[in-house]
Amino acid sequence: MLFSQVVGQSELKKKLRDSVTNGRVAHAQMLVGPAGSGPLPLALAYAQYLACKARTDSESCGTCGSCLRYAKLEHPDLQLIFPKNKTQKVDSKNFSSKDFLAEWRAAVLSNPYLNLNSWLKGLGIENKQGFINVDDSREVLQNLSYKAYDSEYRVVLIWLAEYMNPASANKILKILEEPPERTVFLLVAESTENMLQTILSRVQIHRLGRLNETEIAAALPGEDPVRSKQLAHLADGDLNLAKQLLEDEASVTQSIHFFIQWMRACFAVNVEAIQDLMEEFQSLGREQQKAILQQSGSILRKVLMYRTLPETKEKLLQEELEFVHKFSRFITMNNAAGMLQELDDAHYHIERNANARILFTDLSFKLSDLVLSEAMK
Numbered sequence: 164m165l166f167s168q169v170v171g172q173s174e175l176k177k178k179l180r181d182s183v184t185n186g187r188v189a190h191a192q193m194l195v196g197p198a199g200s201g202p203l204p205l206a207l208a209y210a211q212y213l214a215c216k217a218r219t220d221s222e223s224c225g226t227c228g229s230c231l232r233y234a235k236l237e238h239p240d241l242q243l244i245f246p247k248n249k250t251q252k253v254d255s256k257n258f259s260s261k262d263f264l265a266e267w268r269a270a271v272l273s274n275p276y277l278n279l280n281s282w283l284k285g286l287g288i289e290n291k292q293g294f295i296n297v298d299d300s301r302e303v304l305q306n307l308s309y310k311a312y313d314s315e316y317r318v319v320l321i322w323l324a325e326y327m328n329p330a331s332a333n334k335i336l337k338i339l340e341e342p343p344e345r346t347v348f349l350l351v352a353e354s355t356e357n358m359l360q361t362i363l364s365r366v367q368i369h370r371l372g373r374l375n376e377t378e379i380a381a382a383l384p385g386e387d388p389v390r391s392k393q394l395a396h397l398a399d400g401d402l403n404l405a406k407q408l409l410e411d412e413a414s415v416t417q418s419i420h421f422f423i424q425w426m427r428a429c430f431a432v433n434v435e436a437i438q439d440l441m442e443e444f445q446s447l448g449r450e451q452q453k454a455i456l457q458q459s460g461s462i463l464r465k466v467l468m469y470r471t472l473p474e475t476k477e478k479l480l481q482e483e484l485e486f487v488h489k490f491s492r493f494i495t496m497n498n499a500a501g502m503l504q505e506l507d508d509a510h511y512h513i514e515r516n517a518n519a520r521i522l523f524t525d526l527s528f529k530l531s532d533l534v535l536s537e538a539m540k
């Protein structure tokens with residue numbers, strides 16, 4: 164990956180390049196931002212730059228032996244660690260990122276802005292949680308005991324470091340405390356929220372800003388510049404979301420439809436309709452269930468925005484507008500916080516394998532109470 168292939172982030176690119184030019188490359192760094200802002204492609208561009216034999220002040224050469232290997236993510240001095248889980252193909256007791264390397268390379272080469280959901284879906288395990296395990300950390304240790312192949316710096320790239328389980332994180336921490344020479348740990352994370360404080364204190368953190376609309380629109384493959392601009396606007400700084408919207412407008416519309424139907428059923432306390440929706444919800448993969456809950460929260464926020472700033476309706480999709488307008492009477496500052504909290508809690512429990520049927524039914528009645536509490540006034 165070249166820096167020029169990474170959308171936007173020009174300030175951070177410069178900071179990373181300068182660290183190399185000035186010989187001040189920190190041994191452990193972490194790029195933090197949503198997948199759609201590009202922490203992974205930026206980490207890959209930086210790693211390639213570190214290893215390039217003929218880099219300039221601004222870019223890797225793209226043609227040396229090292230760059231050619233990096234272009235295929237096959238450099239012997241690049242170790243790749245990422246979340247995964249058992250699949251039909253890999254289901255032994257011990258497994259590590261190495262067992263999934265071919266699939267990961269293919270997925271990242273086809274979309275360097277890959278997110279966890281798409282990655283797990285590609286493996287056919289979207290119902291499972293992905294994680295980085297202690298076998299991964301063991302392999303990192305083992306690898307570091309060998310000499311570097313031929314690079315000035317070798318790189319251990321940990322994608323979505325927040326998914327290291329405790330055993331794995333503690334082992335990595337030990338390595339970070341006594342860093343081997345000429346080795347750079349590049350951690351990529353969407354957020355630092357669930358990470359060990361002791362790890363955070365060992366890494367230099369770079370936060371990625373949201374991309375602006377022009378950067379996103381220019382990076383979209385579509386032929387229609389007006390639509391690209393609209394999608395960039397809707398995606399709110401997230402290239403992944405813009406691409407996803409473009410490729411898969413139908414699925415987003417679907418989760419909006421689901422939420423709208425659901426709220427109508429809750430409002431009418433229509434038990435039969437709630438039951439049908441519960442069946443539908445239960446049949447979805449865990450990641451999709453989480454996506455629906457998230458999408459629901461985002462529509463609720465839009466309703467509140469619409470109440471306070473009616474001009475924000477320009478940001479709404481056609482499907483949302485009617486609903487938002489109608490429900491803005493029943494969703495107010497009084498009940499919205501409670502509803503958002505319930506959705507958040509449900510998301511938390513789904514992530515921890517709660518029973519989807521019970522959870523959805525319970526949540527529906529709670530939301531129903533909250534909506535009706537305002538409607539009765």
Ligand SMILES: [Zn+2]
Pocket residue numbers: 214215216217218223224225226227228229230
């Ligand atoms: Zn090169």
